[in-house]
Structure formats: structure tokens, C-alpha cells
Amino acid sequence: MSTRKVYRIGGKDREAFLQNLVTNDVDGMKEGLVWAALLTPQGKYLADFFLVPAPDAILLDVAEGLAAGLQQRLAMYKLRADVTVNATDIQVSQGTGPVPEGAFPDPRHPSLGWRAYDGRPGEDADWDALRVAAIVPESGVELIPNESYPLEVGFERLHGVDFRKGCYVGQEVTARMKHKAKLRKGLCQVAVDGQAPVGTEITNGKGAAIGTLYTQAGGKGLAYLRLDRVDDQMRANDAALSLVSFEDDADITGHS
Secondary structure, eight states: OTTEEEEEEESTTHHHHHHTTBSSOGGGGGTSOEEEEEEOTTSOEEEEEEEEEETTEEEEEEEHHHHHHHHHHHHHHHTTSSOEEEEOOOOOEEEOSSOOTTOEEOSSOGGGOEEEOSSOOOOOOOHHHHHHHHTOOOBTTTBOTTTOOGGGGTTTTTTOOOSSSOOOTTHHHHHHHHTSSSOSEEEEEEEEESOOOTTEEEEOTTSOEEEEEEEEETTEEEEEEEGGGOOTTEEETTEEEEEEEESSOOOOTTOO
């Protein structure tokens, strides 16, 4: 996976340092990979990544396009902590099916298979189709820095946030959203009849803008939608859309 960058986080304060910053419980690395995010103080997404247990260090596996900004942000928060953050040339490999020895199951969803950091070859798969089927957002596509809120794009369902771990950057806003009765916006799976570029605006039958269409595969796609404006006449340019699934239990039937 050439689009990933791996950093080695060392120093005796590394676990406490990350625990005070990221959305998930770093202690979960005792069981394998931890998927987490760094947020702004206002609770908006900056970057998501996998934390990987390693001897005397923690590996951080992040999308290459977010890597430089994340490294700068970590350096800003480091202050006097005994923490080092160094780039590596470790290659990330990914595959489906049973998890081979030395690899780690993807913690977001079983269909996403495994990840490895030991140089083994990966396996070919239609990762977009797997993500669409499981409603899993991708860094820099459905997950947009300084715009996305983690609970609206599936972090709770995909095991990317822990509500018992204590404070972290953006925790207060995330906790308030957790206790709302219903989310007004969210990432959904839609059926797509036709074609539209990633990032195309979605309108409803009244012509109102209600969201954005993102990754598409096999006649379905991921869409970020204003849930109270969903109807059965949604369009994205020339493509007709219909709602298939929304991860939350929000009542989105009967709206127009």
C-alpha cells in the first residue's frame, strides 16, 4: 500500500502522550491494532490512523496525504514529553480472508481483512466495494480534514472512539454529539443508478442540496446526507439515488 506512511513513536511517555490526544483507548493495542483519530479542539476530524504495537515503540499507520500535517501536529503537542516521532520506510500490506501469523485483523470491520507491517506481499481486492458494503469511510475521501465529525461518519460503529477512556482533544464535542437523541447528518449507503464523480452534490425532489456522493462500487455508493431531507427523488447530476442503509437508528423514513 504505497499510499500509506508509517511513523515510529518512541520514548517512555509515548502511550500516555497518545492517550491524551486520540479518540480511542491506546490500551487496546494489547489486543491488536487500534483505529483512532486526532481531532481539532472543536471536535472535527484531522487525521485517522492505525496504532500498531511494536517492541519498545508504537507504529502509526496513516494515509500519506495526511502524514506531514499529522507529524507537525504531534510535534506541537509533544512539548517536554519523552516522545520521539520518526518516519520509517515500513511498507503496509493488506489482505482478505484468515489473518496470517504476524498480521493483525482490521479492527473496523471483519470484511476488511488484515494488515501487516513486516514486508509480506499484500492481496488484491476491490477495497472500494468492501468499504461501500460495510459503510467504512476512507481518509481524504469521506473523511475530510477540518470538516467531518467522527460520529457522523461511523467512528463509534467502527470501533474508532472510546467513551470511557477520559479526556482527549475534541472529546467534549464528541461526547455531546453522542448524547444527542438523533444525528441530523450522517454517512449512508445508497443505491446509484447512473454515474457521478466523487464529491458530486446530492439534491432531493425539491431541488434542495442535502449532501454529497463519494465512493461508488457495484451500483452502490457512500453518501453523506442531511437525514431529515432524504426522499425518494434524490439525484447526483445524472445519477438517481435511493437510500439503502444508515448506520444509526435515526428515523429517516417519511421525510421529504
